[in-house]
Structures are given as C-alpha cells and as structure tokens.
Amino acid sequence: AQSVTQPDIHITVSEGASLELRCNYSYGATPYLFWYVQSPGQGLQLLLKYFSGDTLVQGIKGFEAEFKRSQSSFNLRKPSVHWSDAAEYFCAVTKVSGTYKYIFGTGTRLKVLA
C-alpha cells in the first residue's frame, strides 16, 4: 500500500539548534517527493521538492532535504532553527505519471524554544 510516514508527531528544539524531520514512504512507482509547511489556520506552503537528479535539494527558508532511495526516506533538515519556523510540516509523495494524487504524511508539529 502507498503510504507516507512521519514518525515524529511533535518535535521541540531550541532556537539556533539544528533540525531534522523524518519522512519515510512506501510507493510502488517512481516518487516525486515534497515538503510543505502549514502555519496555524493557513494553507500549505511548498518548502522544497524532489523530482530527479541531485538527491540533496535546497528549499526556501534555509531548508534542505535528502532523498535516499535505499532507505525510502526524504528527511528535512535545517542547520539553525528560527522561532518563526514553529509550524506543522507535512511530507508528501506523488507518482511521476498518472493521476498525480498526493499522499500526505500525518505531519510533524515543530515547537521552537526561545
């Protein structure tokens, strides 16, 4: 079955500390992978995406993610977290071709301590 797993429901880090949010996927086809961020009461904003090529992708707001096919993972990282990064983060996957339905993970809520 196709699925996206974000093992950490909540993560708390101190401002300035590094961050890694985990994402694992189970997908029968070549995946396209995304990370989105959602602030309370808002829609989702795309942070970064992986389609092909370099497995380390850079996104907005200083985020990056690394695609590891052997581990079926697409973890999101940031070297130094800012208080404004507190939000909900969603990993998503879709197929290279077809109906383009997106499957979202359950999300990780990030709390940043001052």
Added chain:
Amino acid sequence: GAVVSQHPSWVICKSGTSVKIECRSLDFQATTMFWYRQFPKQSLMLMATSNEGSKATYEQGVEKDKFLINHASLTLSTLTVTSAHPEDSSFYICSARVSQGGAGELFFGEGSRLTVL
C-alpha cells in the same frame, strides 16, 4: 510561485443550510484542482479531484451528494457543502497543479474554516 485563493476564509452557518467555497487559481490555468479536508491536528484527507469541464472524482467514503464540486472554468472550482451538519465542521483546503504532463507541485489555497452550528 503560483497563487491559489480561497473564499471565504471562514464561515459559520446553521445546520441544514448549504455553504459554497470557492477556489481560484489567480495567475495560471488549472485543469485539475483538489479538495482536501483537515481535522484539527491531523493530516489532509483528499476528498475529490475536480476536473475542468467534467465530473469530479470522489475518494472512497466521500458523499458526492453532500459535497458538490463544480469546475466550470480553468480558474475556478467550487465546493458546496449541502445540508450542512455540525459534523461537517472542518478546515477545507483546495489546491491546484501548475504544470501539465509532469507531476508539478501543488499550490494550496489559504483554507476555509467551516463551523456548522
């Protein structure tokens, strides 16, 4: 990036009434839009795929007659919650794909919070 706008951002209605939510792609044409429902502190649940000029494709378990979707133009899709009840209260989010042929990333509207009294 591409802009998707939803309206209204929040709505309160009485039980039994119908509510329409609009989703517009402001600077691109979207032949396909997606409607999601999000419960508090949960992920997004795909409700239906809205196709311009044709019927929407609903996900399993989503009532077609309860959630009417119309995609009459390349820039507008609407979701109408008919005979709304308190259990329909939720955060509804639309999204649209930018590119055709490839996967293309989804761009999301701001969401619409529906509260049914």
